[in-house]
Amino acid sequence: MKVAVVVYSTWGHIYSLADKVVEGIKSTGAEVELLQVAETLSEEVLTAMHAPPKRKDIPVLNPEELPKYDAFVFGFPTRFGAGPAQIFEFWGQTGGLWASAALAGKPASFFVSSGTPGGGQEVTLRNSLSFFAHHGMPYIPLGYKDTFAEITNLEEIHGGSSWGAGTYAGSDGSRQPTELELTVAYKQGVSFATHAVKFTSEPEKKSETNTATISASDSTTNIATKPAAKTTETSKTARQSQQEPAPTATKSESKCCVIV
Numbered sequence: 001m002k003v004a005v006v007v008y009s010t011w012g013h014i015y016s017l018a019d020k021v022v023e024g025i026k027s028t029g030a031e032v033e034l035l036q037v038a039e040t041l042s043e044e045v046l047t048a049m050h051a052p053p054k055r056k057d058i059p060v061l062n063p064e065e066l067p068k069y070d071a072f073v074f075g076f077p078t079r080f081g082a083g084p085a086q087i088f089e090f091w092g093q094t095g096g097l098w099a100s101a102a103l104a105g106k107p108a109s110f111f112v113s114s115g116t117p118g119g120g121q122e123v124t125l126r127n128s129l130s131f132f133a134h135h136g137m138p139y140i141p142l143g144y145k146d147t148f149a150e151i152t153n154l155e156e157i158h159g160g161s162s163w164g165a166g167t168y169a170g171s172d173g174s175r176q177p178t179e180l181e182l183t184v185a186y187k188q189g190v191s192f193a194t195h196a197v198k199f200t201s202e203p204e205k206k207s208e209t210n211t212a213t214i215s216a217s218d219s220t221t222n223i224a225t226k227p228a229a230k231t232t233e234t235s236k237t238a239r240q241s242q243q244e245p246a247p248t249a250t251k252s253e254s255k256c257c258v259i260v
Helices: 013-027 043-048 063-070 085-092 095-099 123-136 179-199 202-225 227-242 245-251
Strands: 002-007 033-036 069-075 108-114 166-168
Touching: 002 013, 002 179, 013 033, 013 069, 013 166, 063 085, 063 095, 063 227, 069 179, 095 123, 108 123, 108 179, 166 179, 179 227
Parallel strands: 002 033, 002 069, 069 108, 108 166
Antiparallel strands: none
């Protein structure tokens, strides 16, 4: 499985969280790349905002390259309860991918930063779900299973929620992600990769290969052990076996229910 961690950062806080998300994904054995979307602000404006230079070690992602990845984690700051203009510009260039359903079925998740508590972390991620919905991409939230202790910690101020990892930058951008926030980001990487692989075709391909091997072995055994006089019957049985689904495939099928 190949995962893309796609970010936009103005003052560097998202970069710090992204490094931990990448580290968590790598720990599961998945392949991962850290990428960033293009900046839309001019150098003059960025200088006036006292924004540091963008990291040169992180390539700028062309939206047309998205289909080569199997799963995605997007990280960006809040802007009035939504993502920044740079993220909207990036998704605005994916109309062709939407038309061809190139991203359909590929799982994705979020992490975020805001200036202060109550600065819109959860609502920003909720408002960003429309990107996934229109592309048919399953959303994998962080939840509480692996981060309950950190997210429910009331001993210190911290960002992040069941929606995804998060940090507070402070009104002047001087606050940096804490150890707790970085831990949540790492655990999100681990959790996401663990669940995202279930949406890829790799387990299915492996199951098909095993089933084909078992079927071929069974056919060879039947032919070798049965008398020659029953060749016609054996051939008929073999043809029926090939047409019917293998028992191992049935065992690997998942079950679901509809609750109304």
